[in-house]
Amino acid sequence: MIWAVVPAAGSGSRFQGELPKQYQKVAGRAVLEHCLWRLGSHRQIVGVAVALSPDDQRFAQLQMPPGLQIRSAVGGDQRADSVLAALQALPDEVDAAQAVLVHDAARPCVSLEMLDRLLVHAGSADGALLAVPCHDTLKQIDPGEASPRSLATAERSQYWLAQTPQLFPRGALSAALIAARERGLSVTDEAMAMELRGARPHLVMGSTSNRKLTVADD
Template identity: 50%
Template sequence: MSGATVWAVVPAAGRGTRFGGEVPKQYLQAAGRPLIEHALTTLLAHPQVVGAMVALAADDARWPGWTSLQGKPVLCCVGGGERADSVLAALDALPADAPTNALVLVHDAARPNLAADDLDRLIAAATAHADGAILGAPVRDTLKRADTECTIVATEPREGLWRAFTPQAFRRDALSAALRAVRASGVLATDEAMAMERAGARPLLVEGREDNLKVTTPADLVLADYLLSRRASVGASG
């Protein structure tokens, strides 16, 4: 699949209720720009990515109205109540000339610090592997299992365990089929790899930088602001 068409899909219909506040977290500012702008800019800066489809809430009044970034199209569709619904809506809304077997990069709108070299390696791995690939990192901390009162009941082995990041990269047709199957079964897929796994696929894990953080708490936003500001200053000096 060398030279394959690559589209970015960004589910952004969530309310960010765990973060709190009135502003959905994808629109929170870090280093002077919304988190979703950082995410889209890095994705679209990659030479193989031809465009992005963003799944928005039907009543989203904060979307800036971008139609292009990095000289490439930014398209929008209405997402759903769950992440999987938004991703499926975005896949269905891709332009008519987007191949059914296009490589699709699904990336969190609130994950703003994606490194370009991680994206390079992910696209290469997913292009070479029929079942796709995701960014992630091995679990390095000791894991504890707790009861309902937060008392430790066991120490869990961490060997072979990874934290799943995004982007997650799969063929458009295979991912669409997997998401439809999961929805029909009533299972809530928390990421795209889970849907693919249930369809029998075995995606590759591509180790990425651990500062590819997803902003979930106010502390995450402070860290993202620091990382992105430092990244901008290094880029300006270079």
């Protein structure tokens, strides 16, 4: 049986809405609610630990999937802090070697088929993540320029776009996130933290439908 972690403490500043993006309504439900129902509909997922903002007053109003165990934790300013807090909130029976899913609170369209493909790697020490090959042409820029100009073109065949859920052993992921924090590194996903410790996570085919809501146009 698998537990999932959902970092949902962010303010969604890039979304530029009155509500954090995880509480925006899509098809009558909050985005976070969709995520929980998607996870809860998988036969192997028994519970979710959600990291919330200290002043969150909306989570308790969500309709939770029946039979899914829910735990909450107070998240931090950075994604890694929230993931760590949620990992610490998991029940004791989830030991260090147990695989744990980490899923974005603003990625409501993950399918059961994607979860099935990912969970094949539940026994891997290196872990795994959903991702899709990059089909667009990638341009390198100088981030210091006021008006971006193309400096070079990357070889797109070498790049995949990371998605979630990502799947790693609880103990190894916790250690990797703590190590990155101690080095003053800001990791943008869990796979990055694991890579810094020498892991080579498996890339599992996701889908363009499994998109993350980042800006209002999404």
